[in-house]
Amino acid sequence: MGRILTEKDVEAAVRGGSVYAAGGGGWADHGRMLGRAAVSIGKPELVSVDELKPDDWIATAAAIGAPAGLTAWEMQGVDYVKAVQLLERELGQNVSGLIVGQNGRSSTLNAWLPSAILGTKVVDAVGDIRAHPTGDMGSIGLAGSPEPMIQTAVGGNRADNRYIELVVKGATAKVSPILRTASDMSGGFIASCRNPVRASYVKTHAALGGISMALALGEAIIAAEKKGSSAVIDAICRTTHGSILVEGVIASMDVVYTKEAFDIGTVTIGEGAGACKLHVMNEYMAVGDADGKRLATFPDVITTLDPNGEPLSVGQLKVGMKVLVLHVPKTRIPLSASVLDPSVYPPVEKAMGIDLAGYALDGAKEI
Structure with a gap:
């Protein structure tokens, strides 16, 4: 059965995701913002891919960029939701679930707010257990595919008039750099929804259980904290x-x-x-x-x-x-x-x- 994600899961996801972020993976406070907004506005649900029908559509919710504190980025929770809506409009069908391309400080929680608002399931699968620099590395085997894919991007620094909404179609490897360029133009960090595929494809190509792994790691870290730093490192x-x-x-x-x-x-x-x-x-x-x-x-x-x-x-x-x-x-x-x-x-x-x-x-x- 699916697991309704709650307030306590937010911190566990951020803490576990921060380890799997491998030095990147976004901002912890951005992850907390996404998670808290999701659990206060609705009931995001984590499900295994087996709980969806094989021909259900699953897309990847992602944040693209390199917000290491060097750029004037701005990304709001609503940007993630709008990115899903733009993809659904182009696809002409509803998306049943969302995976994330990678775990990370915020990326572990990228699918939670659309789940709370739109009802898309948070699928317990990831494009990569750890964070990585290119979309292709989390594209679950689609990088070399000649099949046209839909990719959307939403966000940007509003005060600088850098807000962008973008929908592109084409082979993944050819259009992924367009989203990275949009990220840079928007201020360095942008929300994305991309590469809709069937649940049966996700089951055979994604890293299954990736969200649960981040949650379990975060729970272990939080439980060890009262025993001191060496206990935290041992738990990790x-x-x-x-x-x-x-x-x-x-x-x-x-x-x-x-x-x-x-x-x-x-x-x-x-x-x-x-x-x-x-x-x-x-x-x-x-x-x-x-x-x-x-x-x-x-x-x-x-x-x-x-x-x-x-x-x-x-x-x-x-x-x-x-x-x-x-x-x-x-x-x-x-x-x-x-x-x-x-x-x-x-x-x-x-x-x-x-x-x-x-x-x-x-x-x-x-x-």
């Missing part, structure tokens, strides 16, 4: 089946915001032979040691925590901070079709200047 490692890969002080940061609405660069932790480098494209995509040996690579979960176990986004990091790096290997999480799709990696590898696919797809067939 235990619940995610991960471990602390590195612990040290941030020695240098070289991250820049690009016109494509990405934060790209590196963060170095420690010095000398014990140093390691986090490779960033909105989120942490890889970790290498001082010799350049790869220690972790997307779709592994890679997250920075402060000494109290609080997840830190890339935008919160500063030189001199002590951080811990959580690592959850890809073998410990459900993997969607999109993170196993070789076509999603070249644009990210080109932007970052590092190999990802060689590591990400290695052993994928055995998982």
Whole structure:
């Protein structure tokens, strides 16, 4: 049976989503705003994909951009609802449920407000358990599809006359960059609804149970807090089946915001032979040691925590901070079709200047 999401689930979703945000994934306060608005205005319902009919329409509710505090973005809850309505109008049919492209500080809750207002179910499936930089990485195997898809975007800084409503149709890989451009033009962060597919497709291509995983992690973190910071860190490692890969002080940061609405660069932790480098494209995509040996690579979960176990986004990091790096290997999480799709990696590898696919797809067939 479906689970009605309530006030206490809001904080759990934000806290668990913040770990799976992998250094990106939006703003925690934006997630709380979305969740609280949803549970106060209606009864958002979390359901498994099996609770929908195989031919029901499911679309992806997403927020696009890189709001690391470097831009004047504005996104209101109503923007998420309007994005769904625009997609339904173009589709000519109602959408029964919404998934999210990724977990994150706010993205875990992207489908809650449309569920409360429009009655679309919050489907317990995600395009990727962790956050990632491109829409294709959460597109559940549609990135290389020649099939025309509908994508909508709504939002923007109203005071600067940057508010945009956009509906585009075309192959996912061709139209996704249009939404990212719209995000940049709107102020750096925009609501989206995109890629309507049948429930049967979601069942075989998405990472199932992704919302429940974030909720369970958040619940474990909240329960551990009264026992202190080490208990929180232990709870995160235990619940995610991960471990602390590195612990040290941030020695240098070289991250820049690009016109494509990405934060790209590196963060170095420690010095000398014990140093390691986090490779960033909105989120942490890889970790290498001082010799350049790869220690972790997307779709592994890679997250920075402060000494109290609080997840830190890339935008919160500063030189001199002590951080811990959580690592959850890809073998410990459900993997969607999109993170196993070789076509999603070249644009990210080109932007970052590092190999990802060689590591990400290695052993994928055995998982």
